[in-house]
Amino acid sequence: MGGAGRGDVSRSQERGQNRALEMDLIREAQAGSRAAFDALVRQYEHQVLRLALHLTGSEHDAEDIYQEAFLKAFRYIGNFRFECSFYTWIYRIVTNLCLDQLRRRKTRREDHAVVVDRTGDEIDVLASISDNRSFSNPARELDRKLLGEKIQAALTKLTPRERMVFELKHYQGLRLRTIGEMLNTTEETAKNTLFRATKKLRAQLADLR
C-alpha cells in the first residue's frame, strides 16, 4: 500500500513537472520562439493526426486539418491564458476543424474502411493492422473488416456533433468533462450527446447483434 502510495506521489510529481515544463514552452512560444512552438507541436502531433485520420478516413484531409490546427495555434498562442491545459486548447481547435470537415461532407464515401493516401492509393486500414498472433484467421479478418465497414457506415448517420463526442469518448478515451471543454459546452451536454449517439448506433447496428 505504501509502495502504491509512493508510486502515486511520484507520478503526481512527474505530472506536475511535465506541466511546468509545458508552461515554460508555451511562454517561450508566446514570446516568439519557433523552437518552443516546435516542441509543443511534437508533443501533440501524433494524437492530432490520429484523431483527424480516424474521423476523415483520408490522409490528405488529416494533413490539412493538422496544418490548419497548428497554424491557428501558432497565430493565436498569444491568446492562450493558461485557464485550461494546452492539450485541451489544441484539441478544441482540432475538434472544431474536424466538425467543420464533417459538416462540409455532403455525401459520404461508401467504403470507409480504407484510407486514401496522398498519391490517391487506397490503403485498407484493417488489413494493415498487424496480427500478432502466430497464425491469423482470414475468415475472421474478413468478418472484422465487414463489421468495421458497417460501423463506419453507422457513424456517418450521426450528426457531426454526435459523431465527434462518440469519437472522442470511445476511440480517443477522453473524459466527458474534457470533451465538454473542447466542444465549448458542459459535461452534462456531452453526456447527453453521447447517450443519443449510442442510441442511434444501436438502432443502426441492430441486425448485427
Next chain:
Amino acid sequence: MNCELAQERMVTAAYGELPDELVHELERHVAGCADCRKEREQVLALKVLADAHRVAEPNPNLVARAHLRLDEALDALPPKRWYERVGERILNNFASLQAAPAAALLLLIAGAGAGILGGYEYAQARAAHAAAQASNPSAAPVQPVTAVPELANIASISGIVREPNSEIVDVSFNQVVPRQVTGSLDDPAIRQLLMLATENSASQGVRDDSVALLAAECRAGHSCQPTGIREALMVALRYDRSARVRQKALEGLEPYVADDVRVRDAVLEAVLKDSDPAVRTAAIGLLEPVEADTSVRQVLYSVSNSDQSPQIRNVSRQVLSRVPETQ
C-alpha cells in the same frame, strides 16, 4: 430510479464516468429490471462492435510529411510587427490581471493615486511658472536648471524630449571624459591607442602623427607584425583622405613589400588607384623585382601604356626596364 434514467446512466457507467454512489444505485435497479438488463447488454455489445472500426496509428511518413509542410508554412508567415507584439503583450498582461482581481484592484488604486498626485504637482508647477512670468513680463526666458557643458566634450546626443505646451526641452547627451596616458612605443597598449588613432576621423593631425609613428616603428623593424601595425598602415594607405598620411603609410610598409604579398597588393592598388600622383610615384618606387610575382609586371605594363599622367607612365617604364623577366 426509473428505467429512462437508468438507461441514460448505464451508457455513462459503461464508459467509467458514473460516480460510484450512482453505480451502486444503478446496479440495484438493473438487478430488478429485465428490460434494463437487456439494455445494458446491448450497450456493452455496442462498445465491442465499435472497436471493430479500429483507430489507425498515423504512419511515420505521414507525421514527418505533415510536420515538414507545417514548417514550410510557418517559415512563409510574415513576422509580427512590433505593434502587434506590444498589443499582444498588453492584452496578456490585462488578461493576467483579470485572473487576479485583488492585484488588479490594488494596481488600479495605486495608479489612480499616482495620477492624481502627479497631476496636482504638475498643476502647482505650472501655476508657479505662470505667476513668475506674470510678475516679471520683461524677464529673459527661464534658464534651464542644468548648465550646458562645453560642446567640445560632448560625444553624441542620444535623445530630445519636449515638454508638452512649453518651451522646456530635455536633451540627453553622452560626454567625453578626456584622459591621458604616457608610455613607450614598444608598449602594446600604446600601440593599440596609436592604431586606433589611425582611424580617428575627427582630427587630421592625430591621424598624421599616429601613422608617422607607426611607420617609423615598422621601418626600424620594431615588431611590425602582419596583424596589428602593418594592417593599420595598409588601411591608412587605402582609405585615408590625406595624401600625406598615405605617403607616411607607404614609407612604413616599404620593408615588407617583397615578403608580404598583402602589402604588395596594397601598394599595387595605390599605383593603380590613388588620387595623388606623388603617392602613386612613391608606390611605383617601392616595387622591387619579385621573381615569382607577375602581378607587378602586369600593373606596371598597364600603367606605362595607359595611364593619363605622363610622369606616371615614365616612372613605371623606368621600373619595368629594371625588373627582370619572371622565371
